[in-house]
Amino acid sequence: MTNRVLERTTKTARVELKTSDEAKDTIRQAAAAYGLDLSSFILSAAIERAEMVLERQRRRELSEAGWTRLNEVLNSHSAPTPALVSLMRGKSKNERNTTRERRREH
Template identity: 35%
Template sequence: MPTANARSERLHMRLSPDALETIREAAAAQQQDVSAFVLGAAMEHAREVLLRDRVLQLTPRELDQVDTALDAEARVVPELAALVAAVRRDTPQHGEQELTSH
């Protein structure tokens, strides 16, 4: 867990009085100070951006492969079908109660 001493960088920004007031009100509604509120919001957005950029980015060729796979006729994979059947046998279905003895 980072300590308070680990915080050594500063971020300065200029904003309009209206924007600052909106941020102050939102921070107060979340019972946070402005710095914690802004940092939390910025980190959440930064993680979303990086996730989209790093994980969900496909090349045009990869998109074509996904489209082709989705358009293809479904086929049964025997090993997967057997696994699903085994799990269904061992798991109570919706509305069923599992009976146990004590």
């Protein structure tokens, strides 16, 4: 996916960064080893890392105990809470809070 992002987009935005001469030289050598110019190498590495971070954020992994607990909750036959009923009826959070406040007043 990283290469497709680089190839299919028109480059209109600019990113600037400062680094040490040693770091720049190391990155330049790695870019040359991959057959890329410095900018393409840095951008490719940054996009790859960004995609990994975003994927990790989208996906949650449970421990065995967490998986067991989740299944217990999903399989329990408890009555829905008033908040869940409101949510399922499509009421906004503000409407649910207003309803809750009215109940407290009575």
